[in-house]
Amino acid sequence: MAEIRAIEGRSVHQIQSGQVISDGLCSAVKELVENSIDANATSIEIRFKNHGLDLIEVSDNGQGIAPENFDKLALKHYTSKLRTYEDLERVTTYGFRGEALSSLCALSNLWITTATADVAPKGTKCEFHISGALKSTSVASHPRGTTVSVETLFKNLPVRKQELERNIKREFARVVSFLQAYAIVCVGVKFTVYNNPPNGKKTLLFSTKANKTTKENIANVFGAKALANLTPLDLEFEMNTPTSVLHRGREDTRNVKIVGHISRPVFGEGRQAPDRQLFFVNSRPCNLPQVARAVNEVYKSYNLTQSPFVFADLQLDTTAYDVNVSPDKRTILLHDQASLLESLKTSLTRLFDGQDQTVPAAAQS
Numbered sequence: 001m002a003e004i005r006a007i008e009g010r011s012v013h014q015i016q017s018g019q020v021i022s023d024g025l026c027s028a029v030k031e032l033v034e035n036s037i038d039a040n041a042t043s044i045e046i047r048f049k050n051h052g053l054d055l056i057e058v059s060d061n062g063q064g065i066a067p068e069n070f071d072k073l074a075l076k077h078y079t080s081k082l083r084t085y086e087d088l089e090r091v092t093t094y095g096f097r098g099e100a101l102s103s104l105c106a107l108s109n110l111w112i113t114t115a116t117a118d119v120a121p122k123g124t125k126c127e128f129h130i131s132g133a134l135k136s137t138s139v140a141s142h143p144r145g146t147t148v149s150v151e152t153l154f155k156n157l158p159v160r161k162q163e164l165e166r167n168i169k170r171e172f173a174r175v176v177s178f179l180q181a182y183a184i185v186c187v188g189v190k191f192t193v194y195n196n197p198p199n200g201k202k203t204l205l206f207s208t209k210a211n212k213t214t215k216e217n218i219a220n221v222f223g224a225k226a227l228a229n230l231t232p233l234d235l236e237f238e239m240n241t242p243t244s245v246l247h248r249g250r251e252d253t254r255n256v257k258i259v260g261h262i263s264r265p266v267f268g269e270g271r272q273a274p275d276r277q278l279f280f281v282n283s284r285p286c287n288l289p290q291v292a293r294a295v296n297e298v299y300k301s302y303n304l305t306q307s308p309f310v311f312a313d314l315q316l317d318t319t320a321y322d323v324n325v326s327p328d329k330r331t332i333l334l335h336d337q338a339s340l341l342e343s344l345k346t347s348l349t350r351l352f353d354g355q356d357q358t359v360p361a362a363a364q365s
């Protein structure tokens, strides 16, 4: 039998990087946009060349990166957002694992141009080795904020690159709906998304206007018509949390708030397909299949033939769930999910019961 040996460090890094960017184009874009939001940007521009196959570029007007951080920026598990495991319970930033930039360095040509307020517009362009170590810096003009450029994603993983190219239409559509979710939930942040197809004209895919409400964001993203017949989702309930091993025996009452918008279950007014159902936990876009099922179940008891538009943000105590399940943090473990679902169904039923479902909202006002 061959000798058992450690895998070479560089190879481990490349193997793991493929997992961090598990969902291809979506993961890459998501990580960059989340970094911009974490940097307190109020304007984020996302530009794709050839649907992201050639280039993904995310520019923000956030706080920028200080020169003393350039050499640590893309190192694995280097982050400005978390220091210890215990901090995870309180983490409110989108990122915290310090893996995204280092993984993207291993999978693409990545460079970063940035300027903090005190030096703008005299910025710096940073280039990196495949390991994430800083390769070089040069002077480059940039207003306050940061631009991250990711060229030829999966350049060294030919199978994943081919798969992405083959499915690019579908993947790109997913990226756009992903970005729409962030653009709606991030109140006060202007999103602009462009694509530059090969041999084509640069096209604006959608934009929002740093609106103060999610409702205005929905109108920007899906058009004003999408607002017709939406009712505010404003549920609040208390849940008794049984003593949970996961939480070191703490027992308390949790306050759960669910805010957002949902279609009124008026016959003929809902959407035909369940295509626009966006769920979030503390503004973090998540896959919450059970929550979605509970909402659809209640809706179906009023309107059998249609599915609602749902935009729902579950505002929970940061100890009420665990985001550290998968590197992309889209999977969330809700503690006491069963009782949360029960309370959700009861209060949603109360919301619909309290409304006159016979007349479309537009006709009432």
Ligand code: ADP
Residues within 6 Å of the ligand: 031, 035, 036, 039, 060, 062, 063, 064, 065, 073, 074, 078, 079, 080, 081, 094, 095, 096, 097, 098, 099, 100, 101, 102, 145, 146
């Ligand atoms: P994480 O977001 O988990 O910290 P990343 O690899 O995504 O890890 O980013 C590493 C660090 O780089 C961040 O902690 C942050 O300090 C800095 N950074 C990344 N993107 C930006 C940005 N757009 N603006 C300012 N700082 C950034």
Ligand code: MG
Residues within 6 Å of the ligand: 031, 034, 035, 094, 095, 096, 098, 100, 101
């Ligand atoms: Mg990050």
